[in-house]
Amino acid sequence: MASIHREVLIDDRPENVWAAVRAFGEIHQRLAPGFVTDTRVEGDIRVVTFANGTVVRELIVDLDDKARRIAYAVVGGSLEPTHHHASMQILGDTENRSRFVWITDVTPSSLGEPIAEMVDQGIRVIKRTLDRDERRPGQR
Numbered sequence: 001m002a003s004i005h006r007e008v009l010i011d012d013r014p015e016n017v018w019a020a021v022r023a024f025g026e027i028h029q030r031l032a033p034g035f036v037t038d039t040r041v042e043g044d045i046r047v048v049t050f051a052n053g054t055v056v057r058e059l060i061v062d063l064d065d066k067a068r069r070i071a072y073a074v075v076g077g078s079l080e081p082t083h084h085h086a087s088m089q090i091l092g093d094t095e096n097r098s099r100f101v102w103i104t105d106v107t108p109s110s111l112g113e114p115i116a117e118m119v120d121q122g123i124r125v126i127k128r129t130l131d132r133d134e135r136r137p138g139q140r
Contacts, residue, residue, distance in 0.1 A: 001083070001105055001106065001107045001109060002105070002106050002107070002109045002111065002112025002113075002115070002116070003103070003104070003105050003112075004102075004103070004104040004105075004106070004112065004115060004116045004119050005101075005102075005103050006101075006102045006103075006119055006120065006123050007099055007100065007101050007102075008099075008100050008123050008126070008127050009093055009097055009098070009099060009100075010097065010098045010099075010100050010126075010127055010130045010131055011096070011097055011131045011132045012096065012097070012098060012130055012131065012132045013095070013096055013098065014068060014090050014091065014092045014098040016098075016130075017090045017098040017100065017130055018065075018068040018090045018098075020129075020130055021068075021070060021088055021090060021100075022063065022065070022068075022070065024039075024041070024046055024060060024063070024070060024072075025039055025040070025041040025046060026039060027039045027046075027048060028049075030129075031126055031129060031130075032122050032125045032126050032129065033125070033129060034051060034125060035050065035051055035121060035122050035125040036048055036049065036050055036051070036122075037049050037050065037051050044059060044060050045057050045058065045059055045060070045075070046058050046060060046072075047077070048077075050118070052118075053078070054077070054078050054079055054118075055077045055078050056074045056076070056077035056078070056079050057074065057075050057076035057077045058072040058073065058074055058075070059072060059073045059074075059075045060072050061073055061085070062087075067089065068089060068090040068091070069087055069088070069089040069090075070087065070088050070089075071085065071086070071087040072085075072086055072087075073085045073086070074086075079111070079115075081106045081107060081108070081111050082107045082108055083105070083106065083107040084104070084105070084106045084107075085104070085105050085106075086102070086103065086104040086105070087101075087102070087103050088100070088101070088102050089101045096132075100123070100126065100127070100130075102119060102122075102123060104119060
């Protein structure tokens with residue numbers, strides 16, 4: 001099994017960052033535009049299309065507003081892991097800064113490197129999208 005653990009500081013309040021993460025059907029607009037090109041919600045499944053052409057069906061396992069955590073598992077699509085479970089959690093770092101934690105466990109381990117590359121690219125886009133210093137005035 002491969003375990004991918006990434007953290008990044010985002011220059012915005014945890015509740016603002018969580019609002020973007022929580023909008024799980026709007027990843028392509030609010031969280032990772034350009035990296036994710038489309039998101040559709042079908043009940044408790046979201047269908048995510050990435051810029052590289054990968055399409056995955058993700059089962060939303062948990063959405064916890066108190067813990068500011070979403071957990072999901074890939075259950076279909078063009079990426080075919082034997083097992084995939086991931087979570088994103090937003091923690092307060094300082095009053096106006098958040099710690100974004102993204103953990104993914106996947107088998108077979110041969111998928112670890114390609115998924116880690118996607119996570120790394122995604123977290124860079126997420127930081128750029130949500131960081132107050134990176135946004136244009138008035139942009140949210």
